[in-house]
Amino acid sequence: MTLLEVKDLNVSFQTPDGTVRAVRGVSFDVEPGRTLGIVGESGSGKTVLTQTLLGLTPGAQVWGSAMFEGANLLELPDDELRKVRGAKISVIFQDPLTSLHPLYKIGWQISEMIRAHDRSVSKKEAATRTVELLRRVGIPKPDTRANDYPHQFSGGMRQRAMIAMALALEPKLIIADEPTTALDATVQAQILDLLLRLQQDMGTALIMITHDLGVVADIADDVMVMYAGRAAEKAPKREIFYHPHHPYTKGLLESIPSSSASGGRLKPIPGQPPSLINLPAGCKFHPRCSYAFDKCKTGDDPVLRPVDDGGAHESACWLPAASAGLSAEAEKLRTETAALGHEPAPAQGQPVGRHRAPDSGANEPGPAADNEGSVA
Amino acid sequence: MATANDTDTDGDVLVRVENAVKYFPVKAGGFLRHTVGQVHAVDDVSLVIERGKTLGLVGETGSGKSTLARCVAGLIPVTSGKVYLNGTEITQLSRRAMRPLRREVQMIFQDPYSSLNPRRRVGAIIGDPFAIHKTATGAERKRMVQELMERVGLNPEHFNRFPAEFSGGQRQRIGVARALALRPKLIICDEPVSALDVSIQAQVLNLLSDLQAEYGLSYLFIAHDLEVVRHVSDKVAVMYLGRIGEAAPADSLYSQPRHPYTVALLSAAPAADPDAAAARQRIILTGDVPSPIDPPAGCRFHPRCPKAQEICGRVEPPLVTHDDLDVPKAGPPAGWQSADAAGPGVPGIPGGEAHVTACHFPVVSGETLASARTAAIAAEREPA
Numbered sequence: 001m002t003l004l005e006v007k008d009l010n011v012s013f014q015t016p017d018g019t020v021r022a023v024r025g026v027s028f029d030v031e032p033g034r035t036l037g038i039v040g041e042s043g044s045g046k047t048v049l050t051q052t053l054l055g056l057t058p059g060a061q062v063w064g065s066a067m068f069e070g071a072n073l074l075e076l077p078d079d080e081l082r083k084v085r086g087a088k089i090s091v092i093f094q095d096p097l098t099s100l101h102p103l104y105k106i107g108w109q110i111s112e113m114i115r116a117h118d119r120s121v122s123k124k125e126a127a128t129r130t131v132e133l134l135r136r137v138g139i140p141k142p143d144t145r146a147n148d149y150p151h152q153f154s155g156g157m158r159q160r161a162m163i164a165m166a167l168a169l170e171p172k173l174i175i176a177d178e179p180t181t182a183l184d185a186t187v188q189a190q191i192l193d194l195l196l197r198l199q200q201d202m203g204t205a206l207i208m209i210t211h212d213l214g215v216v217a218d219i220a221d222d223v224m225v226m227y228a229g230r231a232a233e234k235a236p237k238r239e240i241f242y243h244p245h246h247p248y249t250k251g252l253l254e255s256i257p258s259s260s261a262s263g264g265r266l267k268p269i270p271g272q273p274p275s276l277i278n279l280p281a282g283c284k285f286h287p288r289c290s291y292a293f294d295k296c297k298t299g300d301d302p303v304l305r306p307v308d309d310g311g312a313h314e315s316a317c318w319l320p321a322a323s324a325g326l327s328a329e330a331e332k333l334r335t336e337t338a339a340l341g342h343e344p345a346p347a348q349g350q351p352v353g354r355h356r357a358p359d360s361g362a363n364e365p366g367p368a369a370d371n372e373g374s375v376a
Numbered sequence: 377m378a379t380a381n382d383t384d385t386d387g388d389v390l391v392r393v394e395n396a397v398k399y400f401p402v403k404a405g406g407f408l409r410h411t412v413g414q415v416h417a418v419d420d421v422s423l424v425i426e427r428g429k430t431l432g433l434v435g436e437t438g439s440g441k442s443t444l445a446r447c448v449a450g451l452i453p454v455t456s457g458k459v460y461l462n463g464t465e466i467t468q469l470s471r472r473a474m475r476p477l478r479r480e481v482q483m484i485f486q487d488p489y490s491s492l493n494p495r496r497r498v499g500a501i502i503g504d505p506f507a508i509h510k511t512a513t514g515a516e517r518k519r520m521v522q523e524l525m526e527r528v529g530l531n532p533e534h535f536n537r538f539p540a541e542f543s544g545g546q547r548q549r550i551g552v553a554r555a556l557a558l559r560p561k562l563i564i565c566d567e568p569v570s571a572l573d574v575s576i577q578a579q580v581l582n583l584l585s586d587l588q589a590e591y592g593l594s595y596l597f598i599a600h601d602l603e604v605v606r607h608v609s610d611k612v613a614v615m616y617l618g619r620i621g622e623a624a625p626a627d628s629l630y631s632q633p634r635h636p637y638t639v640a641l642l643s644a645a646p647a648a649d650p651d652a653a654a655a656r657q658r659i660i661l662t663g664d665v666p667s668p669i670d671p672p673a674g675c676r677f678h679p680r681c682p683k684a685q686e687i688c689g690r691v692e693p694p695l696v697t698h699d700d701l702d703v704p705k706a707g708p709p710a711g712w713q714s715a716d717a718a719g720p721g722v723p724g725i726p727g728g729e730a731h732v733t734a735c736h737f738p739v740v741s742g743e744t745l746a747s748a749r750t751a752a753i754a755a756e757r758e759p760a
Contacts, residue, residue: 041573042544140663154664155437184436184600186661189644193660211573214646218653237650255578256648257607265585266607268578272543 003172003205004030004053009064009074011045011052018277022048022060024229025303030173035199035206037220037237039213039252043273045229046209050175054089055081069172087117090166094178096158100150107131107146110165117169133164137194156187160194167198174199177209192219213256217241225249228274228284231304235313245307245315245324247289247334253326283318291319291338386463390561390594391425391448396457398443402669413669417443419618420457424727425562430588430595431727432609432626434602434641436665439615441598445564448596449481450474462561479509482555486567488547492539498525498550499535505557524553528583545576552583556591564596569604581608602645606630613726614638617668617676620695622733623726632741634698634733637677639745659745675736682745683737695732696721 111126134142180188251269307321485491522532613623622635678688724730
């Protein structure tokens with residue numbers, strides 16, 4: 001049974017400069033015990049998306065639905081939502097130093113959180129549970145460290161304390177918003193390891209928001225790539241990494257320096273993300289896309305559609321479904337489509353016939369040749 | 377260790393650091409403010425940076441990378457030790473004598489938002505080096521600034537804009553233009569792309585590599601992202617708690633890490649490849665980096681090291697080569713005598729051609745640290 005079902009979520013903010021359309025029609029499901037990775041660059045709407053679910057974006061105009069255990073989170077009154085927040089859905093934020101109160105002891109903050117949701121728990125009981133939680137997340141000497149203030153903890157330990165707090169009420173869903181971005185590599189490995197282990201023990205569902213594809217490759221089951229407030233591509237993890245369909249996903253993967261590309265030039269995505277106030281017409285990625293054709297520039301903004309047989313892999317791009325992947329054939333199909341302005345005539349799925357290539361006239365990718373541009 | 381031949385211009389070496397030490401005093405509160413301790417930020421580090429090459433410096437927060445870089449740039453005085461730039465010792469120079477040398481070394485900082493004055497126009501920011509060093513004025517300065525802007529991929533017509541009107545990647549280009557203004561020999565890049573999104577990060581990395589090829593620049597490149605460092609660096613040095621634990625040409629370091637810390641660091645770095653991530657054997661280090669105010673005796677990594685033995689807590693291992701290690705012997709060295717049995721390694725300076733490691737029990741290729749790790753975790757859990 002689906003734990004969280006988000007349908008057509010839109011979030012926008014009124015600012016003096018105009019309406020910021022932070023999230024535009026995003027739908028996704030989270031199954032119990034699974035991990036959904038949401039990847040995107042700054043301003044792609046990934047954080048606004050999840051904070052809206054918890055009512056943490058005051059002043060925003062929100063429409064759509066988010067069904068969690070039979071209730072629409074977006075329509076719950078504040079006091080009902082407060083019972084969900086922390087108890088059934090908890091959040092781990094990026095910066096543990098700013099999310100912990102500097103003037104209260106760590107242990108007190110966790111106990112307080114337990115008692116805020118259930119007054120029948122005595123202070124003593126809450127304190128015992130706190131120590132047990134701190135032990136579980138790997139804080140050494142938890143009974144004494146519970147009496148420390150946040151500044152006495154290192155960055156990694158603070159994040160562990162945040163995780164302990166998130167686990168305190170055994171939530172069904174944990175939203176981790178860039179939980180390891182502020183941490184060093186070895187500590188990041190510890191924290192990811194811990195999250196995975198706890199998730200397996202407790203069967204919690206996890207939404208992992210990150211800009212780091214490495215983190216997603218490590219712990220996600222499914223991945224949603226966001227661009228300019230919309231899901232560009234959504235698929236099981238291996239599909240995203242090995243058969244990306246959307247040129248943005250492909251661009252992201254190619255711009256990461258990796259051992260295979262060592263020494264050579266990187267292939268950045270030219271340009272920069274659009275302003276969320278003045279979004280371009282058509283596909284919002286087209287100004288940076290090396291395969292953009294007329295339909296992308298003037299047509300409708302593409303929405304997610306299946307690009308494989310099972311329908312688990314969806315992409316919001318007009319390129320033919322068969323062009324998914326990093327192979328030379330997929331690349332050829334992409335450039336041909338871009339040059340022709342529509343999908344090349346021969347039926348897809350045919351064995352690659354050499355005879356089609358010469359007369360298609362698309363050997364030269366034309367304007368798409370060099371995606372090494374820089375900022376205008 | 378390193379011996380000085382400091383008279384000539386030092387051949388291919390642009391920067392030579394010898395036994396640099398930088399301690400920061402820890403003051404007590406109250407009226408007298410007497411010193412109660414020292415932060416051992418950089419402790420006896422030697423290295424060389426070759427002309428036209430990139431030395432990558434990796435390490436976790438607090439390992440002393442940035443302090444070392446600032447010592448190299450002459451921004452803060454070293455506590456002891458020597459820094460040579462182009463054969464000239466800069467650690468003893470007066471401010472006046474230092475001034476012409478300052479233009480040879482420039483810096484690019486991590487945060488393009490806070491390293492640019494928000495109330496000054498971009499043209500003025502990039503033109504500052506010309507003004508400070510009195511190399512160009514008026515219309516000529518403007519022309520040079522616009523040339524620089526064009527070179528780093530900014531629109532020269534945006535000369536009169538404020539930093540706030542640029543995106544993160546463009547602001548980092550402004551920082552690059554400013555660093556480039558005086559045609560320095562060395563640019564110190566302190567986490568230049570960490571604050572940028574992946575797609576933008578690649579643009580800036582490509583720009584840096586183009587500029588290096590064009591102007592023959594040397595880079596001291598500090599980053600915590602190991603793949604980025606691998607991509608840009610010719611030589612890499614790994615710092616831990618103020619010391620260099622291992623240094624080698626990039627390929628050698630990444631393919632045959634010797635120091636258990638390097639091995640752990642490499643295994644911890646997330647790879648954007650699900651199959652590789654699943655296949656990889658993660659070495660999860662226990663605990664945190666100890667305080668640099670009171671660093672552990674002996675090898676500084678020993679309290680967290682899965683291979684640590686008794687000698688590691690007593691004797692500081694020297695930075696030496698272990699090239700003979702992979703010649704099959706009777707298996708990996710065991711027991712502390714084998715520190716000698718592994719052969720007297722040759723001391724080497726980080727940044728050179730040699731692969732040097734400061735470890736009594738260096739990791740042999742093919743060796744797994746995982747079993748040692750589980751044992752270490754079990755041992756740690758027991759007393760608790």
